[in-house]
Amino acid sequence: MSIADTRLGRIEGPTPREIVEVLDRYIIGQAKAKRMVAIALRNRNRRKRVPEALRDEVTPKNIIMIGPTGVGKTEIARRLSRLAQSPFLKVEATKYTEVGYVGRDVESMIRDLVEIGLGMVRSEKAEEVGPKARGRAEERLLDLLLPPPRNASRDDASVADEEGLTPQQRHRRARARMRKRLDDGELNSQEVEVEIEQRGSAKIEGVIGVGGLEEMTQGLKEMLDQMMPRQKKRRKLTVAEARRALEEEEIERLLDMEKITQEALERVQQSGIIFLDEFDKIAGRGTAGHGPDVSREGVQRDILPIVEGSTVATKYGMVNTDHILFIAAGAFHDRKPADLIPELQGRFPLRVELDSLGPEEFKRILIEPDNALTKQYSALLATEGVDLVFTPDGIDEIAESAARVNQQGEDIGARRLHTVMERILEDTSFAAPDLFGQQVVIDRAFVKERLKDVIEDQDLSKFIL
Numbered sequence: 001m002s003i004a005d006t007r008l009g010r011i012e013g014p015t016p017r018e019i020v021e022v023l024d025r026y027i028i029g030q031a032k033a034k035r036m037v038a039i040a041l042r043n044r045n046r047r048k049r050v051p052e053a054l055r056d057e058v059t060p061k062n063i064i065m066i067g068p069t070g071v072g073k074t075e076i077a078r079r080l081s082r083l084a085q086s087p088f089l090k091v092e093a094t095k096y097t098e099v100g101y102v103g104r105d106v107e108s109m110i111r112d113l114v115e116i117g118l119g120m121v122r123s124e125k126a127e128e129v130g131p132k133a134r135g136r137a138e139e140r141l142l143d144l145l146l147p148p149p150r151n152a153s154r155d156d157a158s159v160a161d162e163e164g165l166t167p168q169q170r171h172r173r174a175r176a177r178m179r180k181r182l183d184d185g186e187l188n189s190q191e192v193e194v195e196i197e198q199r200g201s202a203k204i205e206g207v208i209g210v211g212g213l214e215e216m217t218q219g220l221k222e223m224l225d226q227m228m229p230r231q232k233k234r235r236k237l238t239v240a241e242a243r244r245a246l247e248e249e250e251i252e253r254l255l256d257m258e259k260i261t262q263e264a265l266e267r268v269q270q271s272g273i274i275f276l277d278e279f280d281k282i283a284g285r286g287t288a289g290h291g292p293d294v295s296r297e298g299v300q301r302d303i304l305p306i307v308e309g310s311t312v313a314t315k316y317g318m319v320n321t322d323h324i325l326f327i328a329a330g331a332f333h334d335r336k337p338a339d340l341i342p343e344l345q346g347r348f349p350l351r352v353e354l355d356s357l358g359p360e361e362f363k364r365i366l367i368e369p370d371n372a373l374t375k376q377y378s379a380l381l382a383t384e385g386v387d388l389v390f391t392p393d394g395i396d397e398i399a400e401s402a403a404r405v406n407q408q409g410e411d412i413g414a415r416r417l418h419t420v421m422e423r424i425l426e427d428t429s430f431a432a433p434d435l436f437g438q439q440v441v442i443d444r445a446f447v448k449e450r451l452k453d454v455i456e457d458q459d460l461s462k463f464i465l
Ligand SMILES: Nc1ncnc2c1ncn2[C@@H]1O[C@H](COP(=O)(O)OP(=O)(O)OP(=O)(O)O)[C@@H](O)[C@H]1O
Pocket: 026, 027, 028, 029, 030, 067, 068, 069, 070, 071, 072, 073, 074, 075, 076, 330, 331, 365, 369, 413, 414, 415
């Protein structure tokens, strides 16, 4: 008997293969890690299709990515977050402190994830009501540009002008013409006076500055928001600006925040993903009376219930964390996963190791990714009218030098490429404005020349590269 169900067609969202393909555009190598996260991501969507009775039993298989520094752990997370069509939060485990200490408590990661979920659902719904909101905004804009005639008395309305049109008919014709000019963008820079609803926080920001607002705790912000009456404010804006502002306001009116909140909570609980970076930094069971160790184990103990599945109160409602997927990553260079408290270790059944990178990977990293360093530098200098060209042997030399420095000193992975490139291109970068219209060829000789002093002197290289 088969339980494979083809009636619903294929699952939506990217397949593991497609996910890996996208990751491949930015991260060289690390195939095992890419596969594992791709499967985990896909499993989120699979689970939604599992018959309800069984669905609750399918808990996510949390992952730990282990690998030396600078080999792509955080990069994988960054790219994954754009791919995942689920609420995705990336946090540094080190930013949390034990409950009772100054700092962020671990539950705040769930609150942050809810905010992300809300943003996601809200923008989807905003897109849905977009056309309607745009229509309404346009009508309001037309009312502003061409105020409708006052509802005059009947006699007045029936008075026809030379063309035989009533004032209403005349107005309608003028409005149609105005609409045409508006749509053609003719009026974009003309000014109009608009009444816009101002949200509370916008005003608070005005008083204390954006930075201060960010530091304010969520609760306080919320409270102030509610205390501030929603005021209408008259502002002079260009037609283009007014259109945007009115559209925003109409969208706001059309959205059902209650429904959006419910959907967001549901989505966070069913398919949320939290990426815990720098996870190794909270390993260790220091019990010393002071120093950072105090809270390490405490943070682990605080994280445990969240990973195991518990209910966290957020201002939008309770969130059950049973099915949130956790992906942890860390160098685990001087600590091992075994240094985590055993209960927590058990909640991360999947382990994957990332490989350290050598000259072959470096060569590819330099040229292949969509955001490859050589592409970045070329684009940067192109703005100065300088044509920066990397020859294959120049690339080889950069990659080999970086690998050598990593071997001799500390292995900082692909980050070494950044320091080496900076060094090689320092002079060019400085003199670029004088090189307008010229071509600069980065070949082996060029690279060797620029690195000569530092590579020869090991002590110097420690400081500079
Ligand atoms: N495999 C790779 N392919 C392409 N670029 C890479 C790769 N590994 C690292 N990089 C680049 O090197 C830099 C550092 O990588 P990343 O932040 O992912 O390191 P990490 O593994 O998280 O290290 P750490 O343990 O120190 O946090 C980034 O600019 C990233 O783009």
